Amino acid sequence: MNTEINQVQDQIIEEFALLAGDRESTIFYIMELGQQLAPLADEFMTDANLIKGCQSKVWLNAELEGDRIVFSADSNTDITKGLVSLLIRVLSGRKAEEILSADLYFIDRIGMGGIIGSQRSNGLTAMIKQMKLYALAYKTKLAGQA
């Protein structure tokens, strides 16, 4: 059921393959992705939207559009913004079930853990967890409305 999610993941894997595992180019690329991410509106840069468990500051906002969840995010560091932009690309605009059941294999396949190190990997895990929590909350909410 997650063909769209997996298609996007496969695209990302292909893009990163062009960097041929060069650490510096990869970090450069992630920072550029971060710089391209649309900034989050000030009203969403609240303490409530801050993700706990990240060394950098990451704000994540989720809104329901029909039966789809739309994520937007911001961070004080470009690398973190780049990482969260990848997650948004994969998970934003999907149904709650799709997000909850998504197997985010692209993270391992592009060797992210080795590139960003253990502290940022923990932060990335915290971001994914928060996105799935939003999905669960909206799923419950939608089920209540049905």
Next chain:
Amino acid sequence: MNETVTKTAYQAEEIRKQFPVLHQLVNGKPLVYFDNAATSQKPQRVIDALIHYYQTDNANIHRGAHALADRATADYEATRLELRKFVNAEESEEIIFTRGTTDGINLVASTYGRMAVHEGDEVIISAMEHHSNIVPWQLLCEERGAKLRVVPVTDEGELVYEEYRRLLSSKTKLVAVAHVSNALGTVNPIKQIIADAHAAGAKVLVDAAQSCSHLPVDVQDLDLDFLVSSSHKMYGPTGTGFLYGKRALLEAMPPYQGGGEMIKEVSFEKTTFNDIPYKFEAGTPNIGDVIAYRKAVEFINEIGREEIAEHEDGLLRYATEQMRHIKGVRIVGEASEKVSVLSFVIDGLHHFDIGMMLDARGIAVRTGHHCAQPLMHRLGLEGTVRASFSAYNTKSEIDAFLEGVERVSNLAR
């Protein structure tokens, strides 16, 4: 410097050979280790001393009636003698082994502090202190009903000295100040600070964590009351360091921790305490690390602290000058007297990102608030990138670093 003396040229490459850790690739590039203010690397002789101790001499010290205990005790005490010379203390009993600088400060706060600081008294620190030289005094002041006063710093990162003079009064019981700022590299005028404190009747503790491996420190010349430092920032093992205290002060102070070694006689009615330094060294100490620590001091002495300081100063001046040409770079900390530390930010880039880009090129720096949040707050910064240089660093490493900074600066928006 005496011009008539012909000096041997500084042999950084020869010195590097003594440090096995430096000879490796990190992320495919030769390691450039510029995180020396966090911890320095260890020369082979320190590593050998640790191995030798555990392979041949391991024993508990001071009490064993056997050959190994004798050897271990002699080596342990030899480090105390070496450190006495290193800071020119009058007697070796004035050198107390600690777990490091933080432990030394806590020791003085818990013992001398509790003895000398009472309700309404004041303790003076500066706005550039490491958290280790803030929090123990905060806790002490809270407990005693005393007041913590803070000497402000200028935009350049120097103490506002007139403010220090204004804060000193008969209420001041202790002044605790860094010799060198860990975040900025500022060298504080400790001789004057001590003289002024003494004139006001206050004692002085100097946090020498960042200075001992770079600058000569002479506690008698300074008339210093307490000095604390860490082995691991001066090429020695982690987990040990020392406190120097004047004999009269150490003898008057109550013990820090209770246990073995620090006692003379124990009964359930009363315990009498051992003499200094043992009164402050409860329990089995960190014997192996203390023994290897002597080799680190030997290493520093062999090169000479003035020679190291001169070499590092050359690196710092060169790096600072070149950094001024890189777009967007702002150097943080422009004190007239600095040691080893180049702190900077790049407009439009977060320090974490800069650190990671440099790491990808095998360059190790520190990023963040450097455990000096009040200072960062004063300077209006969340953090900086800090490159800190050591006896084994070279100009070509600075060039690799500058190339990395230049490249990452292109990403600034």
